[in-house]
Amino acid sequence: MKSNGLRRSFKNLQSEKSEVRNQRSGVSLFYLLISVFSLLIGCNFQVPKDPYTLVQNLPTDPETLNPVTANSAYASSVSGYIYEQLFELDNETLLPKPKLAKRWEISPNGLQYTFYLRDDVKWQDGKPFTVDDIIYTYDRIQDPKVDAAPLRSYYRDVIKAEKLDKYTVRFTYRQPYFRALYMLGLMTVVPKHVFNDGQDFNSHPRNRNPVGTGPFQFVEWHTGNKIVLKRFEGYWSKLWDIRQIVFKIIPSELTTFQLLKKGDLDLIDISPLQWAKQTSSKKFLNQFAKHQFFTPFGVYNYIGWNSKKPYFKDKRVRWALAHLVDKEELNKKLHFGLFYPITGPYYPLGPNCDKDLAPIGYDLEKAKQFLKEAGWKDQDGDGILEKDGIPFRFTLMFSTGIQFYEQLTPILRSNFLRAGIELDLRRLEAVTLFKKMQEHDFDAIMAGWGRGAGGEDLYQIWHSSQSEEGSNYISYANPEVDRLLEEGRREFNEAKRQTMYKKVHRILYDEQPYLFMFARPDLVARHLRFKNVKEYPVGLDMREWIVE
Structure with missing residues (x-):
């Protein structure tokens, strides 16, 4: 939940935001801080009656929803549903598999990486996704005026990003880098036609109102209260069963847990105390499931x-x-x-x-x-x-x-x-x-x-x-x-x-x-109306969940 929107345990996987946003790596990535805002809870946390709406918490507002300049895991918790990368990691093997790119090639000397893109992907405003968006994103990462210095260090040896055709891009390195494929493939892509309008990239209005290629699109953000996403019906891949995601901004871990037990939240991280002493009753387990996993991305x-x-x-x-x-x-x-x-x-x-x-x-x-x-x-x-x-x-x-x-x-x-x-x-x-x-x-x-x-x-x-x-x-x-x-x-x-x-x-x-x-x-509590939930080495994959 503090991670890539598709996997609960991927804290800072987006372009290595724990090492890359939060090390940000790294990774990185700033999971990179384990932090919350001191805000007052003055709003009504009622879960909508629609069972297809998943409500989870964030302990603080993200600083931005722009994946290039974001530094916290909270930002990627939201933007991970909206934006995408060239490939993703297989749930079982953790090896790359196609996403926005349908395939890729690496030169024998390990200095050139060529990605062949899907030609059926559109941004959520209807514009086509092309190589121009990838090169634009890369250029922003490398732009010293853009607040992406931690991320920039992972592309320091890239000497050229070139457009071979509308759906083919090649990156050339000056020297080998063992993580080059992952850094390129997991680079979160932003739309050129949205951001390249003469406004400052760091403070662009779309940093709070993003347009992506992902399975969910932005609806609204009320600072200190909530962020709402809805399912993107024009998504190029399989639609999720979940139709809406609401992030409630709740600074207190205690308040978050109480709201979960009341049924006002569906998915939260729980503390060791809550895991060991407060979530084992028959009443709790009749309504919620518990998941524990220790991943390489923790x-x-x-x-x-x-x-x-x-x-x-x-x-x-x-x-x-x-x-x-x-x-x-x-x-x-x-x-x-x-x-x-x-x-x-x-x-x-x-x-x-x-x-x-x-x-x-x-x-x-x-x-x-x-x-x-x-x-x-x-x-x-x-x-x-x-x-x-x-x-x-x-x-x-x-x-x-x-x-x-x-x-x-x-x-x-x-x-x-x-x-x-x-x-x-x-x-x-x-x-x-x-x-x-x-x-x-x-x-x-x-x-x-x-x-x-x-x-x-x-x-x-x-x-x-x-x-x-x-x-x-x-x-x-x-x-x-x-x-x-x-x-x-x-x-x-x-x-x-x-x-x-x-x-x-x-x-x-x-x-x-x-x-x-x-x-x-990762210690997680989940409402039992979400079925077909499997635990993987990377955590939970919410794309598979079915609402009952």
């Missing part, structure tokens, strides 16, 4: 330390902070053992993850020793450490309304204080927090990343060149990591690339630029 949480701040420059301090968080105990008490403590940014069950690295355990005395070795001492007896006249007092920024954050932050503050560190907490709305991250205007941030399709490429988050326009918000810099990420992009041998990425994992583990927290499964 989200992980982290706390990022701004390397420009004096508190976090020393690796020993970052290790001390890691020793002040008991992830095993937190997982038991807050997540009922449903989350996966992680040691780095790679999918913990995947081949790029170095599984020999153990999660850092809670150890107050070891944390104090690290801080002492780094020169932090309580020089005035007030209980707070100082160094060079600077007290160890910093602010952690995070999004409002997330139950996990509200549970975790008091524990962090208490644990840090035992070591002589004073932690201030600052809750921000999603857009404000993202702006702070882009401007590097923070001490520490708590957020999340999603992962994308076609292999993990963390260049856009961890390469030093991405600290200004990419998603390297903490300004991390390590020449060896830069080299490994650059070489990994060019390496098509999976075993060799995995070796490189495991080295990246070990370096990040050693330097602890993030406090890597948990990888999260």
